[in-house]
Amino acid sequence: MNQSAEELNKVEKKDLFTSGHRACGGCGQALAARLVQDASGENTIACVATGCLEVFSSPYPDPSWRIPFLHSLFENASAVASGVEAAYKALKKGPVNIIAQGGDGSTADIGFQSISGMFERGHNVLYVCYDNEAYMNTGVQRSSFTPLGARTSTTPMGNKTRKKNMPLIAANHGIPYVATATVDDFRDLQRKVKTALSIEGPKYIHILAPCPLGWGHHGELTVEICRLAKDTGLFPIYEIVDGKMTNVKKIPVKVPVQEYLKLQGRFSHLFKKGGSPEIIAEIQQIANQNIERYNL
Amino acid sequence: MEKLPLGLVLDLRKVVPYKTGSWRTLMPINIAHTPPCNNACPAGNDIRGFLRVLAEKKDYEQAWHILTRTNPFPAVCGRVCPHPCEGGCNRRDFDEPLAINCSERAVGDYGLENNLQHKKLIDTRKEKVAVIGSGPAGFSCAFHLAKRGFQVKIYEANSEPGGMMRYGIPSYRQPNYILKQEIDNILRLGVELECNVKVGVNIPLDQLRNEYDAVFLGIGAQKGLSINIPGKDAENVFTGVEFLRQVNTGKWVELGNDVVVIGGGNTAMDCARVAKRLGANVSIVYRRTRMEMPAITAEIDEAMEERIMFRYHTNPVKLILDEGRVVGLLCVQMELREPDASGRARPVPISGSEAFIPAETVIMATGQAVDYDGIEIQTADKQWIYTNEYLMTNMEGVFAGGDAVVGLETVSLAIGQGMRAASAIEDYIEGNKESELSQPPVVYSRELNTYYYQPVKRYEKEARSIHMRLKGFKEVYPAFDQDDIISEADRCFSCGLCYDCGNCYMYCPDNAVQKSKTTGFYEFDYDFCKGCGLCAKECPCHYIQMTLEK
Ligand SMILES: Cc1cc2nc3c(=O)[nH]c(=O)nc-3n(C[C@H](O)[C@H](O)[C@H](O)COP(=O)(O)OP(=O)(O)OC[C@H]3O[C@@H](n4cnc5c(N)ncnc54)[C@H](O)[C@@H]3O)c2cc1C
Numbered sequence: 001m002n003q004s005a006e007e008l009n010k011v012e013k014k015d016l017f018t019s020g021h022r023a024c025g026g027c028g029q030a031l032a033a034r035l036v037q038d039a040s041g042e043n044t045i046a047c048v049a050t051g052c053l054e055v056f057s058s059p060y061p062d063p064s065w066r067i068p069f070l071h072s073l074f075e076n077a078s079a080v081a082s083g084v085e086a087a088y089k090a091l092k093k094g095p096v097n098i099i100a101q102g103g104d105g106s107t108a109d110i111g112f113q114s115i116s117g118m119f120e121r122g123h124n125v126l127y128v129c130y131d132n133e134a135y136m137n138t139g140v141q142r143s144s145f146t147p148l149g150a151r152t153s154t155t156p157m158g159n160k161t162r163k164k165n166m167p168l169i170a171a172n173h174g175i176p177y178v179a180t181a182t183v184d185d186f187r188d189l190q191r192k193v194k195t196a197l198s199i200e201g202p203k204y205i206h207i208l209a210p211c212p213l214g215w216g217h218h219g220e221l222t223v224e225i226c227r228l229a230k231d232t233g234l235f236p237i238y239e240i241v242d243g244k245m246t247n248v249k250k251i252p253v254k255v256p257v258q259e260y261l262k263l264q265g266r267f268s269h270l271f272k273k274g275g276s277p278e279i280i281a282e283i284q285q286i287a288n289q290n291i292e293r294y295n296l
Numbered sequence: 297m298e299k300l301p302l303g304l305v306l307d308l309r310k311v312v313p314y315k316t317g318s319w320r321t322l323m324p325i326n327i328a329h330t331p332p333c334n335n336a337c338p339a340g341n342d343i344r345g346f347l348r349v350l351a352e353k354k355d356y357e358q359a360w361h362i363l364t365r366t367n368p369f370p371a372v373c374g375r376v377c378p379h380p381c382e383g384g385c386n387r388r389d390f391d392e393p394l395a396i397n398c399s400e401r402a403v404g405d406y407g408l409e410n411n412l413q414h415k416k417l418i419d420t421r422k423e424k425v426a427v428i429g430s431g432p433a434g435f436s437c438a439f440h441l442a443k444r445g446f447q448v449k450i451y452e453a454n455s456e457p458g459g460m461m462r463y464g465i466p467s468y469r470q471p472n473y474i475l476k477q478e479i480d481n482i483l484r485l486g487v488e489l490e491c492n493v494k495v496g497v498n499i500p501l502d503q504l505r506n507e508y509d510a511v512f513l514g515i516g517a518q519k520g521l522s523i524n525i526p527g528k529d530a531e532n533v534f535t536g537v538e539f540l541r542q543v544n545t546g547k548w549v550e551l552g553n554d555v556v557v558i559g560g561g562n563t564a565m566d567c568a569r570v571a572k573r574l575g576a577n578v579s580i581v582y583r584r585t586r587m588e589m590p591a592i593t594a595e596i597d598e599a600m601e602e603r604i605m606f607r608y609h610t611n612p613v614k615l616i617l618d619e620g621r622v623v624g625l626l627c628v629q630m631e632l633r634e635p636d637a638s639g640r641a642r643p644v645p646i647s648g649s650e651a652f653i654p655a656e657t658v659i660m661a662t663g664q665a666v667d668y669d670g671i672e673i674q675t676a677d678k679q680w681i682y683t684n685e686y687l688m689t690n691m692e693g694v695f696a697g698g699d700a701v702v703g704l705e706t707v708s709l710a711i712g713q714g715m716r717a718a719s720a721i722e723d724y725i726e727g728n729k730e731s732e733l734s735q736p737p738v739v740y741s742r743e744l745n746t747y748y749y750q751p752v753k754r755y756e757k758e759a760r761s762i763h764m765r766l767k768g769f770k771e772v773y774p775a776f777d778q779d780d781i782i783s784e785a786d787r788c789f790s791c792g793l794c795y796d797c798g799n800c801y802m803y804c805p806d807n808a809v810q811k812s813k814t815t816g817f818y819e820f821d822y823d824f825c826k827g828c829g830l831c832a833k834e835c836p837c838h839y840i841q842m843t844l845e846k
Pocket residue numbers: 376377378428429430431432433434451452453454457458459460461464465466493494495496514515516517518537540562563566667697698699700704705706707708710
């Protein structure tokens with residue numbers, strides 16, 4: 001499938017992921033999921049791991065999905081997608097877009113081995129990670145994508161570790177396409193989904209998806225927060241095509257990390273009296289390292 | 297046995313979705329807010345409206361019709377208006393305000409070049425209104441009444457219509473043929489005009505009150521005021537309006553070499569620049585400094601460019617005469633002390649600083665007053681005509697507006713007053729209660745999401761060279777390029793009105809913003825909108841507002 005630049009840049013709204021789901025107001029994951037399905041189109045099978053997205057969008061009898069949707073377990077979305085792909089091959093059906101999707105918990109932690117296996121076996125599947133930086137569906141527990149300093153129900157004093165770098169881990173499987181995206185730039189996000197689906201083999205897209213409930217911000221700030229995540233350098237935007245990093249999004253005006261942190265309740269303890277300026281400094285250091293490393 | 301399908305099979309067509317709209321506490325609504333430019337425009341122009349039509353449709357004709365809904369003089373105002381709209385423009389907090397005044401001129405000129413005509417709203421009705429004075433106030437009132445079908449007749453004391461637009465403002469700023477065409481367009485609505493009739497002198501006001509259902513007084517302030525110093529009545533001493541009137545009627549005024557203009561307002565600048573074009577050396581004498589000058593900055597700058605000398609802190613105390621003609625002024629130097637009631641620094645003479653300034657002509661551009669000759673009417677502060685808030689004077693059925701009411705103001709304010717008076721007159725004749733004008737709230741910069749706008753350089757008009765300017769009375773600013781003005785209009789933020797960026801539609805996590813199949817506008821699906829406010833936050837122009845759930 002070779003698409004023109006014009007087709008790739010076209011914004012898609014097809015209502016394949018519809019109203020009535022139970023996500024919180026302003027949920028970044030609900031927005032991301034709609035953008036992904038609308039970019040992919042009708043000829044798509046979604047294999048979704050347990051997590052907020054699966055729970056809020058699929059209750060019987062009124063799911064939001066207007067495409068085939070499979071949910072099995074928390075840990076096995078990639079294994080299910082691999083099976084679907086193998087079945088299509090065996091039945092000589094297709095082509096069809098198969099998108100395995102899961103939260104950060106399912107991607108970084110419990111579903112990690114099944115993703116790694118899918119990549120290693122070379123299935124023609126796109127994996128989309130909706131990264132909201134904790135296990136939201138069960139009450140905001142820490143995951144290995146939870147950033148330094150963030151308060152979760154299992155890190156009430158703030159998370160002590162840095163975030164696992166999943167896009168680079170995915171890329172190191174030698175898969176042909178890896179990209180990062182955020183929900184504020186819907187054109188870029190949809191272009192990446194369409195680009196990925198035009199490539200044969202395993203693909204990985206990592207989408208930052210703010211969670212108003214877990215991050216402690218008002219739903220109206222979802223887009224603004226994504227923008228700040230990029231402009232601080234905390235969430236670099238790039239693509240890795242055949243092992244080469246390209247399309248690194250330059251930061252127009254660099255913003256100090258405080259601007260990003262202070263909008264979110266999960267970081268508020270850092271700013272309180274007796275807070276942790278050293279943690280803020282370390283977060284700034286992470287941003288600086290990203291800026292240098294990715295040449296943002 | 298009946299073969300059942302494996303698992304549960306759901307027919308999506310029968311599904312009734314769960315209405316998450318019931319969660320909402322705040323609801324988004326679309327409101328066409330008032331942009332600050334419109335709010336600041338004394339003529340009440342829909343500035344955003346005409347700029348957006350230029351930007352989105354490149355349609356000069358529709359832009360002209362939008363402007364002339366309120367203002368029948370876009371080509372004149374596009375040249376002479378001090379454009380408070382630009383001072384209000386929200387873009388000033390982002391990069392630079394829109395060049396609204398230039399855009400207005402381009403649209404006004406397009407209308408004239410293409411012979412666009414006003415349309416009547418109501419064909420005819422029997423009631424008659426007399427308008428006294430054919431300045432912008434009178435013409436605006438006549439225009440709006442004629443559009444609503446009234447029989448209107450204008451009485452004008454001068455031999456030509458236009459008021460100060462004709463006899464005050466010099467033609468290098470506002471050429472006569474432009475004014476004439478815009479006036480002709482108004483007359484084509486069926487407005488009658490009789491010149492050389494001074495109401496109160498040639499015809500009593502009461503006669504008009506009897507003959508007409510209502511009367512509008514737009515008589516301006518025709519009398520030039522001079523300062524009361526010895527020698528002021530010499531024959532080569534003029535008031536500013538008197539001098540400009542003579543030049544504007546095509547009379548040759550013998551100025552001699554040295555001309556001194558007294559005053560710091562726009563009339564002083566005009567007099568000085570006209571005298572310069574007639575070949576004199578000109579200086580302006582002003583009691584305070586440039587900071588306190590009431591003239592528009594651009595006018596002062598242009599006068600300076602034209603090498604007019606400015607003498608600040610200088611106050612004439614006496615005109616020196618020789619055989620009944622002025623030969624110079626005796627002036628005293630002033631120093632500025634604590635501000636007076638007007639808020640401007642108070643000038644106080646420095647003793648022993650008297651100096652002589654030679655002059656062959658002195659022009660006193662030091663104020664104007666209403667000419668009440670034969671018109672007995674209640675005044676406010678013994679100066680300007682008193683009106684109530686619906687612009688009716690103390691005389692039943694006699695309305696007034698423009699400079700004669702508000703003091704020395706602007707063409708656009710006179711136009712706005714004429715329009716307001718027209719609707720008050722309509723209400724009066726129809727016996728309606730005066731309609732309250734209400735407008736939606738104004739949008740300010742902080743309510744916009746400027747992330748979605750890019751900095752773009754403002755259009756700057758280009759003046760002719762000083763040399764060319766001083767050669768005669770050619771317009772200082774030649775015509776603008778139409779495409780440049782369209783690009784300029786494209787800078788407009790469209791404050792308070794949707795311009796179809798699609799953010800609300802794309803960002804709604806609940807898919808609760810839909811594009812109407814009939815109107816093409818974005819609509820909220822309140823069955824599913826959870827009221828998160830993301831759409832309102834990301835709406836660049838503050839068209840969406842969150843309100844309390846009803
Ligand atoms: C030199 C000069 C420069 C100016 N420059 C600018 C500028 O650049 N921009 C700007 O916005 N404004 C400018 N102004 C101000 C502007 O011209 C006035 O505010 C505006 O014209 C007022 O309009 P009006 O209709 O109230 O009165 P006018 O324009 O004064 O018109 C009044 C009319 O009524 C007629 N009239 C008076 N008495 C009678 C009577 N008894 N019977 C019949 N007719 C009568 C007069 O002859 C006149 O034609 C300038 C003014 C002057 C003097």
